[in-house]
Amino acid sequence: MFVSLGTTVTSCVAFGKARKDDHQVELLLPLIDQIMETLGGFSLVDLFPSSKLVGLLTGAHSSLRKVHAAVDVILEAIISDHAARRSTSSSATNSKKDGDGEDVVDVLLSIKENNDLGIPFTNEEIKALILQIFLGGTDTWTVAVEWAMSELMKNPWVMKKAQEEVRQVFNSKEKMDQLPYLQLVVKETFRLHPPGPLLVPRESRETVEIDGYQIPATTKVIINAWAIGRDPQHWTEPETFHPERFLDSSVDFKGMDFQLIPFGAGRRACPGIHYGISIINIVLANLLYHFDWELPDGITHQDFDMSEKFGVEVTRKNDLLLVPVPYIPHHPE
Incomplete structure (x- = not known):
């Protein structure tokens, strides 16, 4: 889908x-x-x-x-x-x-x-x-939405909080920018599941020394954004999906904070970041507003499979199978 x-x-x-x-x-x-x-x-x-x-x-x-x-x-x-x-x-x-x-x-x-x-x-x-x-x-934001939905199903208390926020805002006809918790969910999704685990390769123009490492000129440099997002030196309980970690934090994914660079940084950062983020927010908000989501029979959130498949993008190893239940808002007469 x-x-x-x-x-x-x-x-x-x-x-x-x-x-x-x-x-x-x-x-x-x-x-x-x-x-x-x-x-x-x-x-x-x-x-x-x-x-x-x-x-x-x-x-x-x-x-x-x-x-x-x-x-x-x-x-x-x-x-x-x-x-x-x-x-x-x-x-x-x-x-x-x-x-x-x-x-x-x-x-x-x-x-x-x-x-x-x-x-x-x-x-x-x-x-x-x-x-x-x-x-x-195409694949970058669709993969991000799939992982966001996967993490929400794995962590139903996060799903409940995000859905309550979305439905409250939509019912009161407020704007998309009034969804702060959903923004935290998106940030945490990018931390654990960056669209591309390895950023686009770079080449050093001259010999430089960085943090004690000598990097010769014309060296191909590949940055592992996936590993950076799970580095325990920068993140508490890095393997845990915890959107609240970004509360009262200025850390963002727009290239200014090097512990979170799913779209790269500097002049060569992904030019489509705003397009991608806009689509992700709109799609997620609509999925959370219009449907309640359930796992197929016999599967609980504790044993919900989160296995990864590595490639240019890190996708789910197995298809995401969910049961949508249409949500009908109750308006007071």
Whole structure:
């Protein structure tokens, strides 16, 4: 359910259409899954990146080239469709009145046509950006929502508190920013289950010494955000899901506090953090408001399985199976 919702939301943002309404998007999504699976799996090519022979023997290079070629054809067709629609409009720079309803492809084509960046901006750059939106903007927040729901089912007293807050706010027609406890739940979820356990690799530009460690120039540096979030030097009872730990704490996940960096930090932090957080908050709030959630027969919260499966993202090892019970609010007459 979460994956389907994620691809639908991302499709609407990127292309202005839900996945079910666009045949090209339906063709694209399985290829995106292939890319994510390849990136997350073990490959000898990673151990011997300079060896062409290893790439040929494992077929890794050939497989990626085929997927890339197929993705390129689909994205080129999507861009062409958008460009054709814009050309039939009365104004190519304002194909939709006041930008209303524009999707990401429309915006990128406007930048290309108007040369807003002052540098060459071609379809190749547009395709790369669209691909990044799907690679980083779908699975990351759907995985976060799945882990949040898992932790809430594992810790029913936290679920009760979060649900009471959401329903009180929704019934009084207050705003989403009036959900402080839900924000704590999201923070604690990111601490234990960062969207990507290993941040995007970096390379040192020069030789530096950090905390007594000599790091030569051109060293590939990989930061383990998953381990940092569970480091007992920074967290009390690090394996326990305890949202209240963030009460009266200034620690946040926006890159200023290095003990909690699920989205990275600095200039190279994830650019989609605000988009992702907004979607997570909206989805979680709606799930908690509209339904009471139960575990399947015979399963208790004590023996609820929380096993992890490692890859580019740390997902649940087994599917999350829950029973939704519609919530009907009782309004006083």
